[in-house]
Amino acid sequence: MQFLNRRQAMKLASSFAAALPLLKSAGSRAQIKPGAVVFEMAEFSKGVPDADTAFAKAFAAISKSAGEASKAGKPVPIVLNLEKNATYRIKQPLQLKRLKDFELNGNEARLVNTTLASTLLISEASRVTIRDLAIDYDPLPFTQGTISAFDHGALQITVKVDNGYPDDPKFLAGINDGFFKVMDRRTRALKPGARDFLTPSRIERVGDKLIKVVLRWSANDTFPSQLPIAVGDVVTMCNGYAHAIVVDGSLATTFYGLKLLASPGMGILENGGPGGMVLQNVSIVPGPRPVGATTDRLVSTNSDGTHFITVERGPTMQDCTFANTSDDAVNVHGFYYYVVQKTAPRRYVVSPKWDIGLMAGDEIETCEQGTFRSLGRTKIVQLTKRKAPELKARITPIWKNKSPATQPDLVYDIELAEDLPLKIADAVTSLSRIGTGTAIRRCSFHACGHVVVKSPNSVVEDCQFTYSSTIALQAGSDIGFWSEAGFSDNLTLGNNHFDHSITGANALTEGNGALGTIYIGMSPPEGTKGFANSFQNRNITIQGNRIDNSFIYGIFVGNADGVRIIDNVIGQTFIRGSFDAGKFYGETPNSGIFIGRSRNAEISNNSVARGRIAKTAVAVDRTCVRESIRLANNVLA
Known part of the structure; x- marks a missing residue:
């Protein structure tokens, strides 16, 4: 691509300068590409009634500039600088459509969405960068509080809403699905022994900061691993609405220094296209306490933190922070x-x-x-x-x-x-549109759902996982309920640290087959049990991980051909007990590492803590091709 120099860019811009705010010198901001055309949001904000109008004017000018440059046969990078530390309250999403080499430089500004709609829509774009920007919602798209009472059947739950969190009837009327979760304020995570989620059918306001939640099934229809709810339990409630950021059919979108503090649905959703998204120093975490609140937020996104569907190239995530996503932190499939x-x-x-x-x-x-x-x-x-x-x-x-x-x-x-x-x-x-090459490095995940990588040639390294509500790190096909592909192929999981993984009670039920803090396997259709007769997860390396205080197995691998589980250190497992875990496979847990229906595996130099459940370091299921499984120097400490 041939870029215009500064003189050429200014000459091109002069043909329509009368209709546009002043264009700044490309050297006026750090990290601006040579020859870039730079717009200042301050110019568009003058004399307009609201931020929506200002952004509409800005993107009309940007589109015109891009069109003029393309028509001249000399497209240039374009930058929009937001005002330093400004707050823009918006009702309409910012739409970045068919832009190339565009950067939105947030300058530590905040976009505050006052609706339950998306905030950024990026479509058919190439090399769009979003930098140093915060996104929040006001009012918040979720609520939280403390259980004050419930009926005999634990189907109708009365909740005292925390000060500063929404309880208006219109908002509550929209919560007829989604999540009702019992939380622990100290850890800001799912309460150990709670269900991964319950689902409201409706919520109504019955008094000042007092609401009644009607559940789709009883909160105290318990199974052996589930603790009943109690008066005083802290709960969060949310529904799924629009996703904060949606990227459609685009190439090499980059988020640098983004702070996503709430979302009515997923945080970032990428649908189709070439993919290759980069997230660097991105945080998807609960924002600050609302005005008048005396308690911290316990939700960041109402569903997944990030989700990547049928992209050709998977995301690269580096030095990112995720906390309190209501569902998966990452899912690539x-x-x-x-x-x-x-x-x-x-x-x-x-x-x-x-x-x-x-x-x-x-x-x-x-x-x-x-x-x-x-x-x-x-x-x-x-x-x-x-x-x-x-x-x-x-x-x-x-x-x-x-x-x-x-x-x-x-x-x-x-x-x-x-x-x-x-x-x-x-x-x-x-296999051409499955997120190949996903790389997640030096990221932290607290009180999230899974990090799920169903893409080939992928890596998760040097990450921290704390208080995951379900499987912390999962790979392999879901050909069951969600029909999400595919099996693992050339996957490396290395040097990650896990603490207090799988707090939710559901993982310990007899119907669950996903049984490890690190889990490689498959999710079969409903009604099936045991290991399917396949070896479709291929070439897996699980090396150098530290797993502490797991509520289930440390490492569980199934349906695999070519596995290396080496140099891992596993502390206490099944710290609440094993309950019904393993019945899906007809197994009674007694180890920290388990492998089933696999062949050509090396399991060596792993250390596992002795506990009330773990009496051996490694268990090899009878469904494995036993002569192809090599065990060496595994220690029960």
Whole structure:
């Protein structure tokens, strides 16, 4: 790309300077690219009634500048500098569409969204950078308080709302799904022994800062590992709304120094496209106490912290901080597309969950229903989309017990380069749009859900995990409820430190198969038990990790071929007891490390603390190819 020098940029800008605020010199700010056209938000804020109007004017000017430069055949980088430490209260999202080499320099400013809508929408863009910006919501998109009473069935819970947190009837009326969580104010995390979540069906205001929460099921319909709720328990309540930041079909979006302090839905969602997002020194954490509050916020995002769907290249995260995401902190994945019928050799009709993530030219992996083993890899030669209401009767059973297809009569007609033995309900997934190369380094995660990496050639290193509500670090396919691909392939998990992982009670139930602070495996369809007959997680290295105070196994690996578990130090495991854990596989826990249905594994030089459950360092399940499993120098300390 050829950039204009400063003189050329100023000459180009002069053709429409009368209609635009003053353009600053490219050298007036640090880190501005040579030849950049620089706009100052202060100029757009003059004489306008609100921040929405000012931003609309700014982005109209930016679009015009970009268009003029592109028309001249000499596109230039463009920078918008926000006012230093300014606060902009907005009702409309900032839309950055089809911009290239654009930087929004926040200058430590804050965007305060006064609605439950998105704050940043970035689409069809290339090399957009968001720098040194804070995003918050006022009023907050969640509420919190203390249980003051509940009925005999623990279905109707009366909550005294903390001062400063929302309890207005309109907001409460919107909470008819989402999360109701019992928290610990001291650790600012899920209370150990609480369910990972309960779900409200409605909430209503019954007095001054007093609300009644009606749950979809009883909070005290307990199982062995769950503690009942009690008067005085601290709870948070939220629903899923719009995501704070949405990036669609874009290349190399960068967030540097971003502070995301609340979100009505996910924090950052990236949908499709080339991907390659970079997050550096980003924090997704609860913001400061609201005006009038005497308690700290216990929620940052109402659902996932970050989520990456069918991107070609996965994210790179460095030196980031996550806390109190209501669901996953990170999830990187593709989707499964299920075979509805075979129409000719190499030709199939498949049903998508979402209309995204599979295109002609993609390399695909196949997955057999039931065993979940691969039926081969090939490429898609041709793909067309159509509505097929006549096939709904065939499509519906395929999605039974799964999160349903969003467009149940949409199908893809695909032609493969090679014929494969695919049958009805077998699955295909794109290996070209699955977030390959995800890298997460030197990040911290507190009181979050999973960090989930379902992408190949990925790494999680030198990270800190504390008080994770569920599996702290998870990889492998979910071909069950969520239909999220794929299996692990060339994955390294190294030098991470974990403390108090899996506080939620659900992990210790007999129906749960995900059983480790570090878990590599698969989530099968509902109703199945035991290890599926496949070895689809390939080339896994788990090395040099420290795991302390785990509520479950330290490391659990299943359905794998080529595993190295070496030089890990595991402290106490099952610190509340084992309850029903392991019954999914017909196992009674007695170790800190467990491996099942795997082959070609080396497990060596690991240290595991002796405890009331852990009586051996490593347990190898009978489903493994035992002669290919090498154990050496594992110590029960």
